[in-house]
Amino acid sequence: MTGNRAALVDVLRDATRPLTIPEILHIRGGLAQSSVYRNLVVLEQAGVVHRIVTNDEHARFELAEDLTGNHHHHLVCSECGAVEDVPASAGLEASLHAAVSEIDRTTGFTTERHRIDLVGRCRTCS
Numbered sequence: 485m486t487g488n489r490a491a492l493v494d495v496l497r498d499a500t501r502p503l504t505i506p507e508i509l510h511i512r513g514g515l516a517q518s519s520v521y522r523n524l525v526v527l528e529q530a531g532v533v534h535r536i537v538t539n540d541e542h543a544r545f546e547l548a549e550d551l552t553g554n555h556h557h558h559l560v561c562s563e564c565g566a567v568e569d570v571p572a573s574a575g576l577e578a579s580l581h582a583a584v585s586e587i588d589r590t591t592g593f594t595t596e597r598h599r600i601d602l603v604g605r606c607r608t609c610s
């Protein structure tokens with residue numbers, strides 16, 4: 485991994501929520517926007533980084549859950565594009581696993597993991 489890619493992974497590891505490219509550039513000065521964008525694409529293709537798409541002009545990036553082991557969901561604001569992490573609750577995960585088992589049984593699909601983005605309006609926008 486090049487120095488710039490390692491720096492990107494460091495920034496995302498320290499973040500408490502998914503970050504836009506401008507936020508990454510703000511946190512880690514000295515990186516060029518074009519190189520950050522290019523490296524995020526490479527890291528995404530390698531499965532290291534996950535992109536969260538919003539209505540906002542800027543996509544958000546975070547480390548893949550496979551690497552962090554921190555299962556969580558997202559609150560995505562359709563007005564301002566803000567994205568917040570919410571911890572997965574035991575109750576929700578249990579209900580979901582029951583529902584997913586039923587879906588797998590009826591479809592023949594084998595679900596390995598899930599991603600949940602709750603889309604709506606953040607506290608500021610509502």
Ligand SMILES: [Zn+2]
Pocket residue numbers: 561562563564565566605606607608609
């Ligand atoms: Zn908002």
Ligand SMILES: [Zn+2]
Pocket residue numbers: 555556557572577580598600
């Ligand atoms: Zn979950």
